[in-house]
Structures are given as C-alpha cells and as structure tokens.
Amino acid sequence: MAYDFSRIEKKWQNYWLEHKTFAAVTGDDTRKKFFPLIEFPYPSGEGLHVGHPRPYTAMDIVARKRRMEGENVLFPIGFDAFGLPTENYAIANHMHPRDVTKRNIERFTRQLQMLGYSFDWDRVVDTTDPKYYKWTQWIFLQMYKHGLAYKASMPVNWCTSCKCVLANEEVVEGVCERCGAPVVRKEKSQWMLRITAYAQRLIDDLDDVDYIERVKIQQRNWIGRSTGAEVDFKATSGDVIKVFTTRCDTLFGATYMVLSPEHELVKSWLESGVIRNPDEVRRYQAAAAAKSDMERTELNKDKTGVALEGVDAINPVTGTEIPIFISDYVLASYGTGAIMAVPGHDQRDWEFAKAFDLPIIEVVKGGDITKEAWISKDENAIMVNSGFLNGMSVKDAIPTMVRWLEEKGVGRSQVNYKLRDWVFSRQRYWGEPIPLVYCEKCGWQPIDESELPLLLPDVESYETTDNGESPLSKMTDWVNTTCPKCGGPARRETDTMPQWAGSCWYFLRYMDPENDTALAGKDALDYWSPVDWYNGGMEHTTLHLLYSRFWHKFLYDIGVVPTKEPYAKRTSHGMILGLNPHNWSNLSDEERARLIAEQGSEEKAREYLVHKYGEMAEHPIVKMSKSLGNVVNPDSVIKEFGADTLRLYIMFIGDFEKAAPWNPSAVKGCKRFLDRIWALAEKRIEGGEEYSAANEKEVHRTIKKVGEDIESMKFNTAIACMMTLVNKFYESAPSRGDIKALLALLSPFAPHMAEELWEIQGFEGIASTARWPVYDLAKTLDDEKELAVQVNGKLRATVVVPADCEDGAAVEAAMAEPRVKKFTDGMQVVKTIVVKNKLVNIIVKPAK
C-alpha cells in the first residue's frame, strides 16, 4: 500500500482532536510540568506563511518529546489579533475589523491544524475577545492606580498617513513600520507607561534567567544604563540648563552647549522674547520636526544648527560665557535633551565646532585635536588645561569633579538609562479601549472595575479622523458618560491601546483561559508559572519581550503572579528566506543557456540580469516577497508532499538559529526519507520487541543523539542521524524492536506517519503517548577505534586499535603502518602526542 499522506494526516488530526490527546492537566503533581511557548501569531490576511512553521514545529517537537518522557505538557496557541493591518484592510475593503479578524483566525486555525501541532485546542486565547481584553484593561487600571500610567505632552512620532502616533520602536528607517509613510515629530498628549521605573530590575534579573546570550546583550544595550553626572549650567537669562554627561572630567573643555530643537527652554525663551533671532530658530525647529530620524542620521556629515542669540550659558567651572545652539543631533528624548559640547573629545561636537568655528580645547592629553576629536579609552590619560584637575588621570578626575559639583551645588552623580517610557495610546479603533474618563472637576478617573470589560463600541465609521483623534471620538453616545467620582458629566478616553498590550500577558491566560473572576486563578498560576521555554524571533527582543517582562514584574509586585520573571528560558530562531529568482545561480540550465545565446556570453548574460533587476540580482538569497514571487505557501507544500514532509524539511533546512533559504528541490529529500521508512514498516514485522544484533549499536546511538539534539535545538542533525539509521536498516533488515524505536523517535518530527505505522505494527497505545525510548550508554560504544596518524601534523594514515588503548601501544601501532614508516624512516622521533581514541601525532626531524 502506498504512503497516502493526505488520508493519514486527516485521520490522525481528527483522532487527536476527538480524544483531546494533548490536553494539559492543571494541578497534576504526579508528573513534572512543562510549559513551552511560541509567539502567538498575528492573524494576517495573507494566512500562514512558510516562516511560521519553523518555530512552531521546533517547539512542537520539544513538547511531544517531553510528553513521551512523561511530563505534563501545556503547549498552547492563540491569536494576537488587534492591530493596524487588520484595521487598514477592513477600511480598504469596507468590512468590520471584527469580521476580518474572525475570518483570519478561522483560516489560521485550519492551517495550523493541518500541520499536526500538539496544541491544547481548549485553551485558545484571542486578544480581541472581550473576555480576554477585560483583563488587559484590568492590568492597565492597576498600573494607573500605582502611578505607572500617566499623561504627558511630548514629541511623538506622527505617521502622516495613518494619522496616528507610533512608538519609537515602531518607526523603521524613518518611516511608519506598518504603512511606510514618512513620520514626523509632533507634540501630543499621550498616555505613557513608566517602564523606566523598572529599568534597573529589567537589567539585574537577566542574571537569573536562561536566555541565549545575544538576547541578554541586546536587552542590556537597549536599556543602556550609564553612570555619570548631571551638571547645571546657568543661562544669562537666569534659567538653569541641566545636562547629563558621562565625562564630567572634560567640563573645562565645554566651549558651547547644544539643546534639542524641542527643548522646553527654547520654547519659553521664544515666548518671552529672550531670543533675538526667533524666526531663524522657528524655521530650524520646523525643519527638524519634518525630518524623520533617518534623515537626521543621513545629514550626519554636515552638522546643522542655529545659535540662540541673546542668551548664553555659563560654564560652571570656568565661569566663561559660552554660546547655546539648537541642533537636531541632540535628541529631546535622551538624558535631559541638552548637552555640554566638548569638541576636543567628542567627534560629533568636534565636527559641529569646526562647522561653526567654535573654540576647541584639549583637556585630555594624547591626541591631536587639530585633526580630530581625541576619544581616549585609556582611563589613565592625563588631564590638561583643566584647573584643579590638571595632572590627574581621567580615572581620578571624574570622582573629583563630581565631588566639586556636589560641593558647589551645581551637579550630582547620576545614573541614566537609554530606555524611555512607553507611549501607550493610539488614535485608532481596533485596540483595547483605555478604561479612563475625564471629568472637568475631578480630572482623569479610572472606571469601576465592575464595569470591565469596557467594550469597544460598534461604530459606523472606524476610519481615522483627519485631526488625529481616535475614531471613537465621533461616538458621542459612548464618549459622554458620568464621572465615577462625582457623578457629573465626563468624557471617556477615546484612544486605544497599542497591539503590544495584549501580548504582554497572554501566556498567563493559557494557564486558566475561562476564568471570569481573575486573569487566571491562583492555583493555575502557581502550578504552571513560569513559562519553561519561550522561543521567538530576535525582532521581538527589545519590544515585546521587554514590555512583557515589565508587565510581569508589575504583576509580581502587586501579588498577582508568583514569579519575578515570566520566562525561564528564551531561544530564538532564524528567518526563512527565499531564493532570488533573478540571480544567476538560481536560474535553470535552460534559462542560462537561453540568456547566454541571447546576450552572447555568460559574462554579458550576468550583466544583463543586474542591469534588468538592479543590484538585488546579485544576491542569491533574499527575503521572501510578493514582488519577487518567491513566497512559499505552506498549503501548497502540504498538498504536494504532506505535512510530515513539510515539518521534516523545515527542521532539516539548516541551523535553527540561523536564517536559511527555502529550497524547493530539497524538500524531495525529506519526502524520500519518509517513503523509505514507509516501505520498511508498511507490513507488520513479526518477532519480539528487542533490538536486532546487527542494528543494536546504531539504534542506541540514534536514541541518544536525537534526544540530545532536540533539547539543544539541533533538529537538522537529529534528522540526519535518523536518516543514517534508516540507511542502516536498508543494509540489515530491522527487527520489530528496531522499528518501534525508530517510530518513537520519528513521532515528534513526523507524527502522522509515526501514528499510522505504529498502528499497522500493532504496538501498544498510540505513538504520540508512547514511552520515549531509553538508550544504554555502554551499548553505544565501540570496541575498536580508528586513530588518525599524523607525522609532523600531517595526516598520513589511520590505524585501528582497541578502544581506550594505552598511549604506548597506540604509538607502536601507528609507527608500524607502512605509510607512516615512509615518513619516519631515517628520521629522529622528537616527540609523540596521543589523543585517546582519536589521534597520534609523531614529530620527527632529520637524523644527524
């Protein structure tokens, strides 16, 4: 009987669903609990793409293996369904976002089930379900009540197309991450979340979690703690300009100051008329606001700025009056939004000083500041031109200066973080309503918790308003309400939450998805917390992952969750890329021949491709994109080869942590592997369930290797090892026991085929809940070892010796090899090196 994957896959998917084979049991203390997590998908209109199955299959394999090892596994799935793409799609197609979401979730569910994942389908969460977002709103209210949510007017990123504010994190290369339109800066009153209050703990607690190192490094760098000093500069207007600096030792070299164009003092000076060149200043401010971050960066080479005429600052150590500039290379959002410029020892300041012909003073010895700024990493470098610091090392000068500043009351030591508070409001419809109302008399008031969820109202038009207000603002029935405090008239907040909100805590809901009195019950939280293993993309390292840790720490502080950290372990997968159809090496032989004939020579044909498709054509491997037509749809792969082949290929494709290209022709290799297994086991093998003498060693080795590789996410070599075992079975026919072991090992990778053959063989139970096979280390070992024999480090022969053979005997055996003799005869042996069971290296030199 042929391997009919369509029939088999449908059959077992139905079986697992009906029997709830993968249901997790809360509170089962007889088994070890295991809670692996994948990042739940955003149900986009395009459906599942071939990138999704990589992390999902990986964690499914881990989940299935642990289940077979007897653990109580909670492997859940859900949908992160609020967000702009759905809303934009709904607007474009005159549908309601709710209907679009419903349709997309149904499609995703169908596609995910076709892949045979061992999800607990009774625990699905949907962030747009009022029963879910009730608790998202509840968490926000707790944050508000604890002073972590506040309203602030600040320069925010304004997308000119979406007419909405974006977090800095959502602006990619100066354009809106979602729509690609230019982003400008604009002042707007926004709800903010005080993530900076948790900055230190978000750094410190990384020590207690098992995250891959590059995730930790990236989070630390993002939070960006630096220690330095805050210094007060008096202005001639009487105001005080605060700056943060990590190099207060260079204060004697501060010859001017730069404020960000958005700085508060600039505003007040303009209003009060202190500034004598207001037009020029306003023009520069407007130009800076129109610029995206990308443009600010591109203009890097030419420093621009405007001197504020009519006001100067006074350097607190020298007493010198120094000019004040505004320039867009100083950002409002970092530090105090103002810097003291030390052109001798900061390259940006140096370039600015050159452009504006400002004095450059050397205060640290060692460089040539006429050529470039001297940025010494040497903390023993000596201070010069610096009054009481002269002759000191940088190392000593810093604390000395801090002490001086503190004594004079014009500065203090300070820790600064790059991390900024989180802009939390969006002027959009498809998000969680913010459960606050504004009363003229009482100010902002939280609604009563009994009124949660605050439902997203049905509106006629959820399209953006031109004035930048949320579509909800047009719903006067909904907006006008009463103040929870005084009962007077009040207005609801019409902004909604960003998409990140719902994904901050979704893993908690999986633990107890139906709970109506808490985000999850205490028993469930105690039993399942924390997530044991969270795998996701590197692109979420500084946004989702950090936000989620922040919310969790807050929930811990108010006694809602039992652990400080949400995720005990974090791993990451590489992207699935596509082959560039316009690259020479990816063309078929016929196409190449045709092009060569057309263009005259291979060289000309290659040039033609680059000419026609641009530089893109030079890269053989590129991101999948609709425009290139290299997008692979999992549905079509499943139809042609089956889900088991897709699962196997996506895991065999390469190192899980690295990006890998989808190669259509390589999929066949995995199908062939499954066909070969099918042919071995499609008829019942008779006999006992012990391993055959011929295959025993290979079976034990494979069990060991596959088990270890799954835990270390080396799925490609696990599959290679199973392929080797199957090749061995083609040499020595497998026993019933051999096949049983193979099917058990195969089960996490290709679960449908494993189930079907398990049934055909008549083994007990089903493959998905079978016992994970155990290996005997002694039986994986060889009696004899082949040693590499080198002469002067060059491989000359191999020699077979008993395992763990004595060094002396190994050398003797090596020296006896004719091919070794050829290189040692007449030579003097200087030294021999033996690496047990591996190699012998004989060092010789010409005899005297």
Add this chain to the structure above:
RNA sequence: GCCGGUGUGGUGGAAUUGGCAGACACCUGGGACUUAAAAUCCCAUAUCCGCAAGGAUGUACGGGUUCGACCCCCGUCACCGGCACCA
C-alpha cells in the same frame, strides 16, 4: 557612524567545541529495472596533477599562537540584522 551576528564543495549544511574538514541531504553524472518515462535501487561526486598507486592545495583575505586551528588572538574585506548621532 555605533552595536550584534555570519563567512566551509555546484547548493543547504556537518564537525564530539583545539584533534581524520565536508556527516546527512539537494543538484549533477553513470549504471540497474522498464517498450519508454516517472518512481525506485546501486555507484561516483571539494579542487588540481596522475592511467594508477599516490601527491599537492583547501574552511572570506593577511598575519600570529600551537605538535596540531573552520574553532583561540591581531588586522582587513564582504554580507546580514538592529539602531534612539546616547553625549
């Protein structure tokens, strides 16, 4: 510009983390089976010289450490990802 990462046959990738480079696959070539094709099975497959035995070269490039380097160190280049000119 800064930060992080990567670089191995025609292709994807292995390499017990300093010990036989190229496992396992894909592609390609050859053979068997077939009227034929597909499928399947078997063999070959880093490069160069050689009929062969064998030899030489080879992990982006240039150095270094070591008996021995894809692996460690210094420098260079290319590509990928991230970025908030972070003071």
